[in-house]
Amino acid sequence: MEKWKILDNEPCGADLFEGQTQKNVAKTICDVLQEKECCQIICIDGGLGSGKSNLVKIVENDIETTTSGSKKMLRK
Numbered sequence: 001m002e003k004w005k006i007l008d009n010e011p012c013g014a015d016l017f018e019g020q021t022q023k024n025v026a027k028t029i030c031d032v033l034q035e036k037e038c039c040q041i042i043c044i045d046g047g048l049g050s051g052k053s054n055l056v057k058i059v060e061n062d063i064e065t066t067t068s069g070s071k072k073m074l075r076k
Contacts, residue, residue, distance in 0.1 A: 013057035023058065029042060
């Protein structure tokens with residue numbers, strides 16, 4: 001008999017892919033956000049379950065890590 005495993009719907013905030021593609025994209029997004037002084041809008045497009053929320057979580061974690069102690073904040 002096959003057992004079902006229910007997956008958590010929360011983003012884990014880690015890149016579990018072999019090529020580390022989410023980590024690389026997140027670094028690029030962080031670099032752009034930190035270089036620019038003006039407001040930035042970023043669109044992340046993808047199908048259901050493609051990792052959009054996880055990518056945002058990785059970006060959020062990276063920005064919080066690199067800007068801890070400063071007045072910069074990531075707005076949701």
